[in-house]
Amino acid sequence: MKKILKVAVNGQFYEIPVAPNKTLLEFIREDLGMTGTKRGCDQGECGACTVLIDGKPVSSCMVLALDVQGKDIVTIEGMEGEDGQFHPLQKAFIDHGAIQCGFCTSGMLLTAKHLLDENPSPTTEEIKEAISGNICRCTGYVKIIDAISSVAGEERGGKQ
Amino acid sequence: MRLPEFSYLEPKTVREACALLRQERGCARVLAGGTDLIVAMKQRRQLPSAVINLKSVAGLDFLEEEQGYLRIGALTSLEKLAKTDLVRQKVPLLAQAAFEVGSPLLRTRGTLGGNLCLDTRCKYYNQSEFWRSSNPPCYKAGGLRCLVTNKEKACFAAYSGDTAPALIALGARIVLSGEKEDRVISLRDFYTMESKFPHILNTREYEILSEVQVPIPGAGNRSVYLKYRRRKSIDFPEAGVAISLDLDGPICRTAAIMLTGVGSGPLPVEEVNQIMPGQTLDEETISRAAEAASRAARPVKTGMLSPQYKRRLVADLVSEGLKSIVKS
Numbered sequence: 001m002k003k004i005l006k007v008a009v010n011g012q013f014y015e016i017p018v019a020p021n022k023t024l025l026e027f028i029r030e031d032l033g034m035t036g037t038k039r040g041c042d043q044g045e046c047g048a049c050t051v052l053i054d055g056k057p058v059s060s061c062m063v064l065a066l067d068v069q070g071k072d073i074v075t076i077e078g079m080e081g082e083d084g085q086f087h088p089l090q091k092a093f094i095d096h097g098a099i100q101c102g103f104c105t106s107g108m109l110l111t112a113k114h115l116l117d118e119n120p121s122p123t124t125e126e127i128k129e130a131i132s133g134n135i136c137r138c139t140g141y142v143k144i145i146d147a148i149s150s151v152a153g154e155e156r157g158g159k160q
Numbered sequence: 161m162r163l164p165e166f167s168y169l170e171p172k173t174v175r176e177a178c179a180l181l182r183q184e185r186g187c188a189r190v191l192a193g194g195t196d197l198i199v200a201m202k203q204r205r206q207l208p209s210a211v212i213n214l215k216s217v218a219g220l221d222f223l224e225e226e227q228g229y230l231r232i233g234a235l236t237s238l239e240k241l242a243k244t245d246l247v248r249q250k251v252p253l254l255a256q257a258a259f260e261v262g263s264p265l266l267r268t269r270g271t272l273g274g275n276l277c278l279d280t281r282c283k284y285y286n287q288s289e290f291w292r293s294s295n296p297p298c299y300k301a302g303g304l305r306c307l308v309t310n311k312e313k314a315c316f317a318a319y320s321g322d323t324a325p326a327l328i329a330l331g332a333r334i335v336l337s338g339e340k341e342d343r344v345i346s347l348r349d350f351y352t353m354e355s356k357f358p359h360i361l362n363t364r365e366y367e368i369l370s371e372v373q374v375p376i377p378g379a380g381n382r383s384v385y386l387k388y389r390r391r392k393s394i395d396f397p398e399a400g401v402a403i404s405l406d407l408d409g410p411i412c413r414t415a416a417i418m419l420t421g422v423g424s425g426p427l428p429v430e431e432v433n434q435i436m437p438g439q440t441l442d443e444e445t446i447s448r449a450a451e452a453a454s455r456a457a458r459p460v461k462t463g464m465l466s467p468q469y470k471r472r473l474v475a476d477l478v479s480e481g482l483k484s485i486v487k488s
Contacts, residue, residue: 003168020168020211023198042161043199045394047265056239059265062198064191066168067213111265132393133263 010078018065025049027065036076047134050107057111076106096147100138112148161202170216178339186365192274204289232372234273253383257326263394280317280355282462315355316460325402325418325426335371351425380407384481397421401477410440422457429456446482450475
């Protein structure tokens with residue numbers, strides 16, 4: 001039996017009837033039509049489906065949609081600024097060539113955003129630890145780490 | 161993979177949750193973080209009539225120190241255990257074991273109660289329904305025989321929790337809440353050592369693990385949790401060891417070593433109670449303890465590694481762990 005889900009996604013409020021067996025990932029992709037959040041392994045291993053729930057990165061394939069009642073969700077679609085400008089991390093990923101096939105990118109960006117929100121100047125080790133649940137099958141980790149540290153560097157005052 | 165259909169229940173109290181478990185006659189499953197259950201349901205290993213979401217119950221996410229114990233609500237996330245100063249300072253072994261679970265994404269969602277109730281794992285069982293359909297069902301999946309050993313009515317799926325060995329080494333106890341009352345048991349007694357139903361809530365269906373109580377170790381306590389896994393960032397342990405020693409200067413007074421990933425439950429290395437007390441941590445004591453751990457392991461080829469390899473691995477982990485304690 002469907003239940004009403006009240007949730008904020010990227011700052012917009014939704015009230016939508018949802019079946020209990022729908023995951024948050026399916027809700028975002030199918031009910032909201034936001035396909036930036038990717039379905040990878042669908043069992044919590046790869047991190048492609050990462051979204052932020054109340055600011056914390058979570059694999060959305062492992063969460064029931066009804067389990068985020070009243071929560072605040074941010075997907076990759078909500079990462080750019082209100083003026084439509086890319087988030088500094090998005091820009092850095094483009095500038096550093098940190099996007100290959102692009103399938104892990106949404107998750108990587110959201111995880112990186114959470115890292116920098118909590119810790120504006122992480123060490124390389126801290127960056128590696130933070131993105132350890134987001135798997136890049138193209139194995140382009142070096143450029144991803146470079147991109148994240150460049151933004152962290154800017155926030156430290158322009159130095160890398 | 162779509163989830164199967166189920167009814168979704170949100171009790172407000174633990175007692176109500178237990179009443180719902182009774183109503184569903186053992187066919188319901190309790191949802192905490194969901195990192196184990198949701199995958200099991202997607203793979204059709206679990207087909208519950210109802211899912212009872214414990215997160216609707218208030219007051220199961222807490223951390224407090226009381227009369228020499230650290231009390232931890234069952235819904236406390238593994239991330240919180242790994243990062244909170246209170247845990248890191250008072251019970252570093254638990255913080256370390258919690259940090260070793262899965263990836264940051266899984267730790268944010270996964271809970272301590274859920275990690276303690278983790279199901280056992282096997283290469284023939286933890287697979288999609290489609291994959292499993294090419295074999296007859298194994299004993300754990302409702303069939304007649306174990307597909308690893310070909311034995312009838314036997315299951316050897318490996319217990320692979322990280323926090324239980326650490327907590328048992330520290331002598332933790334748990335609160336099981338029922339419909340009418342709570343009871344406190346030692347965490348060690350929670351595990352059945354049978355792979356098909358690894359803990360007592362698998363067979364006593366109407367209780368819920370609501371709290372964990374860890375005695376805060378004294379000043380002479382030294383501990384370490386070491387884990388070997390295929391991918392450093394996310395996997396379950398192929399083998400893990402939790403070591404907790406009470407030292408009096410260089411002399412070991414009491415020792416507890418627990419193993420995971422190499423048996424049907426968290427396995428104690430009983431022999432260290434004879435080997436270690438009264439000894440200094442010299443090379444001979446360390447190698448005797450490592451050999452004892454290797455003998456205590458009960459590995460079966462439920463994963464990629466051979467049992468012989470896992471026994472060696474356990475000995476090496478214990479040896480490495482004890483040496484790290486000597487160094488610190």
